[in-house]
Amino acid sequence: MKKRKNQKSPVSLFLALGGGLLLIAAAILLANQNAPAAPTPVTSHEEETYPDISRVSLNDANSALEEGAAVIVDVRSVEAYQAAHVAGAINIPLAELETRLAELDKAHWIITYCT
Numbered sequence: 001m002k003k004r005k006n007q008k009s010p011v012s013l014f015l016a017l018g019g020g021l022l023l024i025a026a027a028i029l030l031a032n033q034n035a036p037a038a039p040t041p042v043t044s045h046e047e048e049t050y051p052d053i054s055r056v057s058l059n060d061a062n063s064a065l066e067e068g069a070a071v072i073v074d075v076r077s078v079e080a081y082q083a084a085h086v087a088g089a090i091n092i093p094l095a096e097l098e099t100r101l102a103e104l105d106k107a108h109w110i111i112t113y114c115t
Helices: 010-033 058-067 078-083 094-103
Strands: 070-074 109-113
Touching: 058 070, 058 109
Parallel strands: 070 109
Antiparallel strands: none
16 A cells, blocks of 8 residues: 555645634734724814804904903803803803894804803
């Protein structure tokens, strides 16, 4: 009898290699799935939500208020307003703003804030 050389079939070698690669890929996916997501840093307010509305600088708002050319309206809740607010601001909660617009002098610059 002749001795056979122990040759591995190329198909079985390919299957073993492919299976190993699949196991490695699965391990990497599982490791990344449980990793906490990096928080997205907040670099500015979400101005792109209302691009047609320009922001007012603190200096401009303060100057207009001191000159009597502006009214500052705090649209937060009554409780938040009572806890702290901009000096000279009036409180009209956002939910009431539409029904209370008549209280505001349209000849003045109306500046709203909620923070």
